[in-house]
Amino acid sequence: MKTSKYIYQFSTVQILLLLGLSQSAISQPIPFYKTTVTSNADEIKVDNGLTLREAIALINGELKLENLSSAERSQVTPASQSSTIGFNLPSGQTQIALNSELPSITIPGTTIDGTTQPGYDATKSATQEISIAIPVVELIPAANVDVLRGLTIVSDRVTIRGLSIHGFSAAHKSTAMTPPADIFISHATPPPSIEKQKMPANFAPYYPDDIPPKNIIIENNWLGISPIGKTDRPSAFGVSVFQGENTTIRRNRIEFHDGSAIITSVAATNTDVSENIIVNNGLAGMPDAIRLEGNIDRSRIHGNLMCGNDGAGVYLFKPNGSVKISDNQIRYNGRRLRRAAIYLTGSGHEVIDNQISHQSGSGVVVGAYPQSDRNIIANNRFDTLEGMSIDLNTQENTYAQAWQTGDGPNPKHKGSYRHLETGNAAIDSPEFTTDEFTNANVITGTAEPNSQIALYKVQLNTEDDRGPLSQPIGQVMADAEGKFTAQLTGLGKGDRISATATDPTKGTSEPAINAAIGTWKDVKTTRNPTAIPACTTPPNPPIITPQPVLPIKLKAPTRIHFALDQDFISPVSATILNRIATVLNQYPGVSIELEGHTDPRANNDYNQALGMRRATNARTYLLRQGISASRMILRSLGETKRIAKGNSKIDYARDRRVEIIYRDSDGFELTVEESDLQLE
Amino acid sequence: MVSVNSMQSPFWLGGLLVMSICGISLPAVAQSTSTIIPNTATAEFNSPGKPPKSISSNTVKIPVQGGTAALEIIKIGDRASIEPGDAISYRLQIRNTGTATITDLSIKDTLPLGFKFLAKSPVGAIANAAGTPITTPSPITATVSGSVITFKYPELQPQQSLIIAYAALTSPDAVRGTGRNSAIAFGLSPSGSVNSNIASHRVLVQAGIVSDCGTLIGRVFEDRNFDGEQQPGEPGIPNAVVILEDGNRVMTDADGLYSLPFVLAGYHTGTLDLTSLPGYTLAPNLYRIDKNSTSRSVRLEPSGMARMNFAVTPTYREGVR
Numbered sequence A: 001m002k003t004s005k006y007i008y009q010f011s012t013v014q015i016l017l018l019l020g021l022s023q024s025a026i027s028q029p030i031p032f033y034k035t036t037v038t039s040n041a042d043e044i045k046v047d048n049g050l051t052l053r054e055a056i057a058l059i060n061g062e063l064k065l066e067n068l069s070s071a072e073r074s075q076v077t078p079a080s081q082s083s084t085i086g087f088n089l090p091s092g093q094t095q096i097a098l099n100s101e102l103p104s105i106t107i108p109g110t111t112i113d114g115t116t117q118p119g120y121d122a123t124k125s126a127t128q129e130i131s132i133a134i135p136v137v138e139l140i141p142a143a144n145v146d147v148l149r150g151l152t153i154v155s156d157r158v159t160i161r162g163l164s165i166h167g168f169s170a171a172h173k174s175t176a177m178t179p180p181a182d183i184f185i186s187h188a189t190p191p192p193s194i195e196k197q198k199m200p201a202n203f204a205p206y207y208p209d210d211i212p213p214k215n216i217i218i219e220n221n222w223l224g225i226s227p228i229g230k231t232d233r234p235s236a237f238g239v240s241v242f243q244g245e246n247t248t249i250r251r252n253r254i255e256f257h258d259g260s261a262i263i264t265s266v267a268a269t270n271t272d273v274s275e276n277i278i279v280n281n282g283l284a285g286m287p288d289a290i291r292l293e294g295n296i297d298r299s300r301i302h303g304n305l306m307c308g309n310d311g312a313g314v315y316l317f318k319p320n321g322s323v324k325i326s327d328n329q330i331r332y333n334g335r336r337l338r339r340a341a342i343y344l345t346g347s348g349h350e351v352i353d354n355q356i357s358h359q360s361g362s363g364v365v366v367g368a369y370p371q372s373d374r375n376i377i378a379n380n381r382f383d384t385l386e387g388m389s390i391d392l393n394t395q396e397n398t399y400a401q402a403w404q405t406g407d408g409p410n411p412k413h414k415g416s417y418r419h420l421e422t423g424n425a426a427i428d429s430p431e432f433t434t435d436e437f438t439n440a441n442v443i444t445g446t447a448e449p450n451s452q453i454a455l456y457k458v459q460l461n462t463e464d465d466r467g468p469l470s471q472p473i474g475q476v477m478a479d480a481e482g483k484f485t486a487q488l489t490g491l492g493k494g495d496r497i498s499a500t501a502t503d504p505t506k507g508t509s510e511p512a513i514n515a516a517i518g519t520w521k522d523v524k525t526t527r528n529p530t531a532i533p534a535c536t537t538p539p540n541p542p543i544i545t546p547q548p549v550l551p552i553k554l555k556a557p558t559r560i561h562f563a564l565d566q567d568f569i570s571p572v573s574a575t576i577l578n579r580i581a582t583v584l585n586q587y588p589g590v591s592i593e594l595e596g597h598t599d600p601r602a603n604n605d606y607n608q609a610l611g612m613r614r615a616t617n618a619r620t621y622l623l624r625q626g627i628s629a630s631r632m633i634l635r636s637l638g639e640t641k642r643i644a645k646g647n648s649k650i651d652y653a654r655d656r657r658v659e660i661i662y663r664d665s666d667g668f669e670l671t672v673e674e675s676d677l678q679l680e
Numbered sequence B: 001m002v003s004v005n006s007m008q009s010p011f012w013l014g015g016l017l018v019m020s021i022c023g024i025s026l027p028a029v030a031q032s033t034s035t036i037i038p039n040t041a042t043a044e045f046n047s048p049g050k051p052p053k054s055i056s057s058n059t060v061k062i063p064v065q066g067g068t069a070a071l072e073i074i075k076i077g078d079r080a081s082i083e084p085g086d087a088i089s090y091r092l093q094i095r096n097t098g099t100a101t102i103t104d105l106s107i108k109d110t111l112p113l114g115f116k117f118l119a120k121s122p123v124g125a126i127a128n129a130a131g132t133p134i135t136t137p138s139p140i141t142a143t144v145s146g147s148v149i150t151f152k153y154p155e156l157q158p159q160q161s162l163i164i165a166y167a168a169l170t171s172p173d174a175v176r177g178t179g180r181n182s183a184i185a186f187g188l189s190p191s192g193s194v195n196s197n198i199a200s201h202r203v204l205v206q207a208g209i210v211s212d213c214g215t216l217i218g219r220v221f222e223d224r225n226f227d228g229e230q231q232p233g234e235p236g237i238p239n240a241v242v243i244l245e246d247g248n249r250v251m252t253d254a255d256g257l258y259s260l261p262f263v264l265a266g267y268h269t270g271t272l273d274l275t276s277l278p279g280y281t282l283a284p285n286l287y288r289i290d291k292n293s294t295s296r297s298v299r300l301e302p303s304g305m306a307r308m309n310f311a312v313t314p315t316y317r318e319g320v321r
Helices: A002-026 A052-060 A571-586 A604-624 A649-655 B010-019 B172-176
Strands: A032-037 A076-079 A084-087 A095-098 A111-113 A138-141 A149-153 A159-161 A181-185 A217-219 A239-243 A248-250 A253-255 A262-267 A272-274 A277-279 A290-292 A299-302 A305-307 A314-316 A323-326 A329-331 A342-344 A350-352 A355-359 A364-366 A376-378 A381-385 A390-392 A443-446 A452-458 A469-477 A483-486 A496-503 A515-517 A553-555 A559-561 A590-597 A632-638 A657-664 A671-673 B035-039 B042-045 B053-056 B060-064 B070-077 B087-096 B102-110 B115-117 B123-127 B133-135 B141-145 B148-156 B161-170 B180-189 B192-202 B214-222 B241-244 B249-251 B257-263 B266-273 B280-282 B295-300 B305-307 B310-314
Touching: A032 A052, A052 A084, A376 A496, A452 A483, A469 A483, A469 A496, A559 A571, A571 A590, A571 A604, A590 A604, A604 A632, A604 A657, B070 B102, B070 B180, B087 B102, B087 B148, B087 B180, B087 B192, B123 B148, B148 B161, B214 B241, B214 B266, B214 B295, B249 B257, B295 B305
Parallel strands: A032 A084, A084 A111, A095 A138, A111 A159, A149 A181, A159 A217, A181 A239, A217 A248, A239 A262, A248 A272, A253 A277, A262 A290, A272 A299, A277 A305, A290 A314, A299 A323, A305 A329, A314 A342, A323 A350, A329 A355, A342 A364, A350 A376, A355 A381, A364 A390, A553 A671, A590 A632, B070 B192, B214 B305, B214 B310
Antiparallel strands: A032 A076, A381 A469, A443 A483, A452 A469, A452 A496, A496 A515, A559 A657, A590 A657, B035 B060, B042 B053, B070 B087, B087 B161, B102 B148, B102 B180, B115 B161, B123 B133, B123 B161, B141 B148, B180 B192, B214 B257, B241 B249, B241 B266, B266 B295, B280 B310
């Protein structure tokens, strides 16, 4: 009985298969077109201009050529290999405001090319760091309309080039609206559609025939910002590679997203993320600039600038496969949440030649769980961190902080017993023979046998006892007993050195305890030249008036106040924030810390969160005034630091505040006069 | 578990008395009846030439105190608490504190509900006044009638003790009983029947594996297909906090799993504390409307297990729903 049922089912499947094959065999292939968008309207209508929506529908085969007007048809020519969408929008009408999501791009090989728009100048860039041309065509949601995604790509070999896409987000309704993105890459019917997955698979998130599209190129776009570099409506995520293979994301500016700039989900193998400017992202959600999850094997992240983001630069959360992170500049991140610049979980990753500085957390953290080893961290330059340059989580340290900034220096393991569940197989950091070498000609020490020792110069003005690994200055091999001897050049009395050990079967160690050349008395405490805490520089930067000799005597307000249990900025507070913005614009070398405080009523956790909301809203206001996120760090102290002692209404009013603490970029505090106190 | 096979050690007996938790021992004196023995004397004498003459004295009543017998009984168990399925061993010490021999000794021991006597377990010994075992009697005979066990022993000399050890097994029914059992000894003495005090021992019966407390389990994970179930490729979220209706706070492990044992049966509500998960919000469930709630309500059956899973997804709006 049972057997016959199976046979019956089997034959049904066969019939269906045959039907499907025969259907596709007889249906006409969808022709390729070269189209030019001439109208910035967002409707499918017989009129004089071809809209983007019409062009996509036509290429997808959802709209027939016959249904277009002759004027529209004149913008369409048949093509032989693939379809393209170009732009020739009238001047001043280059903003395409969408009333709803555009149809997914379903035809392989389609190109949407904003560089064809007249006025596009490929040679002109708004940034010195990485040259990315300024787009002309702008894709935004219509006013008062929530649109979840800008472009949704579900087919192979699609190219999106030279567009400004921003504002795509949606208020949560009865449930969270997700997954959103400026550019969303997925299999054919992505969520929230479940028309294909009537019954979810139980072995994987999606069925094997939900095939990820391949070889998609996203280049020269500005995501999250308009062509003048601003937005009033932050987008949710930049590029979401929900499912996609061999995706290339290169030379994009990805800024002002509430979530991550680039996020992967189910499968994003062989993704290449290069030369992007990723600034000020993670403002209200997933804080990391690049968040890699799912299968990300053979992905590469290189040559990017990640700056002023709220969390990590690159965070690998329990991914499959290994990635290479190289030649990136990762600085001023961790603004809202203290996180490592690069957080690794998993094995076989490479972190090479990056510059990591001004992070409110560690440099590179290797998680203890899931088992993470063979992670090579070499030739990076670390500077001004609030943590270790390299931190391997040890002994199953999986508490919340270990998942953010690491767990600090590891104990040395004893004998052949390695600590379980430690990042990079618990490789020990090297130890110098002495903490004071008379000169740099003979540097000796011990490390794990046969490991590669990389020696680093330590930055001048640090108080850390391990690193930061500021400048790679040499490499030697440890012998079979673990001893090494190095001869270094270019070091003088008062310099400090540190080192890491790398064993290809284990990975790279934490930094060694610093040793001085000469004696510790010689160690120089001179400060690094003041770095301006900015992420990008315009091509012809305004000449900055030289900074006055420290300490600057600033006349700037240091507090704004809030109403009971509220986190919004009152009009009076807004004028104070305007004055703060003026000061910050005047002194580009000054950065601030925004500390949220509450009155002592309500419970601690609630007040902690309320303080954070107050600080975040104050920052949001300043961001809109054009202050770079890289200059603002957020903290919440909740009710722990009251300013008033009593419990009258006026005392509570004074407690409900955000304090602004001015620092120059090296953390040197400035003298500040408190100007006013605003009571609610 | 204390071994009850050996009766040789006086230390053990000492320990036995110390361990006596609920055993109350009060010497019971058997009702002695005094016997009156009337005593008369007769004198005969011969006078010359006269017939012999006898003379009786007056009757002197002398009460005679015969040998008395008295029984005392002590009962202890080897543990103070027990779970269903465990064995408990009891020890009875029956002592003849009188001066007369007691015959036809029988001890009635009433077990609590759910305790099953192990028929092969009883062993006995006779100890002298000093507590030193002197003989090992022939196997103690025990008859069981319901929850009452009756041990029989033929004869107990004055100042001797009979020590009986036996074991009982607890069944799940024991949780409904009191855990208290009692023992009493009877016997015959020359002056009549004697019975002892009632000794009792109470053991705390804990539910153990038949506890009706349930277990709450669950997971917090990143849902990538929005079905509310964790498939391979959907990682668990570490250090997520789930708060129950009574304020209990449970944190997930590195795999995103949590469990909470010893939860009283009934309805329970849990909610995910999203402030413990920066960057995440509750994932919509596209398949089941009820799973879109921020909290889960479960009905936990006695000794049952209930699940509260929370699916989350990376978000762009923290703390906003």
